[in-house]
Amino acid sequence: MKSAEIRSAFLNYFKRQGHEIVASSSLVPPADDKTLLFANAGMNQFKDVFLGREARSYTRATTAQRCVRAGGKHNDLENVGYTARHHTFFEMLGNFSFGDYFKREAIRFAWEFLTVELKLPKEKLWVTVYKDDKEAEDIWFNEIGIDQTRFSRLGEKDNFWSMGDTGPCGPCSEIFYDHGPDIAGDPPGGPNDDGDRYIEIWNLVFMQFNRTVDGKMEPLPKPSVDTGMGLERIAAVMQHVHSNYEIDIFQHLLKAASDLLGGVDLSAKSLRVIADHIRSCAFIIGDGVLPSNEGRGYVLRRIIRRAIRHGNKLGAKGPFFHKLLTALIDVMGDAYPELVESKQHIERILLKEEEQFSKTLDNGMRILEDVIAELKGKVIPGQTIFTLYDTYGFPVDLTNDIARERELTLDIAGYEALMQQTADANRKRKATVDYNAALNLDGQTEFTGYQQLAHQATIS
Ligand code: ATP
Ligand code: MG
Ligand code: MG
Ligand code: MG
Numbered sequence: 001m002k003s004a005e006i007r008s009a010f011l012n013y014f015k016r017q018g019h020e021i022v023a024s025s026s027l028v029p030p031a032d033d034k035t036l037l038f039a040n041a042g043m044n045q046f047k048d049v050f051l052g053r054e055a056r057s058y059t060r061a062t063t064a065q066r067c068v069r070a071g072g073k074h075n076d077l078e079n080v081g082y083t084a085r086h087h088t089f090f091e092m093l094g095n096f097s098f099g100d101y102f103k104r105e106a107i108r109f110a111w112e113f114l115t116v117e118l119k120l121p122k123e124k125l126w127v128t129v130y131k132d133d134k135e136a137e138d139i140w141f142n143e144i145g146i147d148q149t150r151f152s153r154l155g156e157k158d159n160f161w162s163m164g165d166t167g168p169c170g171p172c173s174e175i176f177y178d179h180g181p182d183i184a185g186d187p188p189g190g191p192n193d194d195g196d197r198y199i200e201i202w203n204l205v206f207m208q209f210n211r212t213v214d215g216k217m218e219p220l221p222k223p224s225v226d227t228g229m230g231l232e233r234i235a236a237v238m239q240h241v242h243s244n245y246e247i248d249i250f251q252h253l254l255k256a257a258s259d260l261l262g263g264v265d266l267s268a269k270s271l272r273v274i275a276d277h278i279r280s281c282a283f284i285i286g287d288g289v290l291p292s293n294e295g296r297g298y299v300l301r302r303i304i305r306r307a308i309r310h311g312n313k314l315g316a317k318g319p320f321f322h323k324l325l326t327a328l329i330d331v332m333g334d335a336y337p338e339l340v341e342s343k344q345h346i347e348r349i350l351l352k353e354e355e356q357f358s359k360t361l362d363n364g365m366r367i368l369e370d371v372i373a374e375l376k377g378k379v380i381p382g383q384t385i386f387t388l389y390d391t392y393g394f395p396v397d398l399t400n401d402i403a404r405e406r407e408l409t410l411d412i413a414g415y416e417a418l419m420q421q422t423a424d425a426n427r428k429r430k431a432t433v434d435y436n437a438a439l440n441l442d443g444q445t446e447f448t449g450y451q452q453l454a455h456q457a458t459i460s
Pocket of ligand 1: 069
């Protein structure tokens with residue numbers, strides 16, 4: 001099954017179960033939501049419905065939501081290229097109940113979709129529940145008939161979800177797929193579980209309580225359900241491959257990137273990073289964000305610069321990244337016509353960033369190589385990180401990405417101290433500028449304080 005077929009099979013299955021098919025929301029949350037950098041789960045657009053602040057004409061919904069997990073609370077940027085299952089951009093398939101059905105139906109739907117619709121062998125599926133959720137456990141054992149040996153009870157960290165420190169929360173139950181003994185790794189929760197043999201495919205969240213300011217758990221009058229399954233992960237299962245990068249969408253992007261770079265092994269880590277990053281960059285720009293030095297724009301810039309650096313590592317001779325839009329539209333244009341509409345705009349923005357960064361990338365890399373060659377020990381000094389950031393436009397995570405490849409680490413404390421010094425100096429300068437402006441001695445009131453804010457995306 002192609003990814004596009006799985007997406008429709010999911011939405012149609014839940015439509016048959018009385019769910020309204022709702023379009024994905026933008027990656028950029030509404031202006032009044034200051035808690036979220038980018039949409040990172042299907043439930044985001046229904047937050048107010050779950051909280052009872054907004055009414056809809058339906059009580060069951062299903063979506064394929066575009067998500068970005070780079071920066072903020074869920075940050076998978078550093079996982080890209082290292083695990084088989086993490087992307088900066090991915091699609092989350094979800095079904096939602098707003099005070100309608102609860103655990104029993106949610107579990108039954110998920111199991112039926114996987115084992116009847118997709119015909120996955122039951123022996124490959126593993127299930128986890130929250131350790132105190134006897135209700136979910138009973139449903140799995142007595143109604144679904146799951147095998148004890150493929151079942152585990154996990155704690156708060158893995159299987160208890162909450163929207164924030166207060167508000168709706170509740171236990172989760174997750175479904176994993178075992179990719180087989182050729183891949184190392186323990187079952188969910190085991191001591192050697194890195195998540196890449198038994199890959200988590202679906203999270204079922206049972207919104208059951210309201211956590212009050214004093215930490216009390218009040219039962220919600222109308223418990224709700226929020227689920228999320230990564231399209232790329234279930235596509236890997238359905239296409240009998242282990243890594244998400246081996247699915248149809250990624251194979252097409254990888255081939256296109258390889259062709260642009262004059263022929264690169266499709267399993268090269270850097271190529272995977274590029275194929276991942278073109279999706280997040282294209283969709284983020286498509287949703288109206290521009291590269292900048294703060295907030296969302298800076299996250300975008302960091303991802304673009306990382307992609308450019310990996311291209312450079314593979315021998316790119318000039319701007320290449322923007323050229324991947326055509327290949328992306330081949331595989332995702334049908335599901336996202338808005339991507340087709342904004343193709344030229346996205347290409348233009350990416351090309352501009354590529355041209356701008358390529359001016360400093362080579363020089364920055366040379367400086368870093370020199371420092372690494374002379375390095376005694378395993379830590380890149382704060383001064384180098386600072387110069388790369390301040391003069392050459394290397395976001396810190398980019399320097400870190402390079403360091404990690406060489407098994408080096410960064411002196412972040414040293415770097416931050418230098419950032420602080422510049423911030424103080426800039427504040428003093430700004431005060432002088434403001435003073436001059438007030439006296440009308442100098443019409444120029446340039447604010448340079450963004451730079452030091454920029455490296456830390458301030459919203460979660
Ligand atoms: P993991 O433990 O593998 O990092 P997660 O527990 O953080 O996943 P959830 O927050 O439960 O993921 O999201 C629901 C589903 O979305 C996951 O079960 C998975 O299928 C998918 N998913 C989550 N993060 C990513 C990602 N970075 N790339 C691709 N799919 C993802
Ligand atoms: Mg995660
Ligand atoms: Mg998980
Ligand atoms: Mg999870």
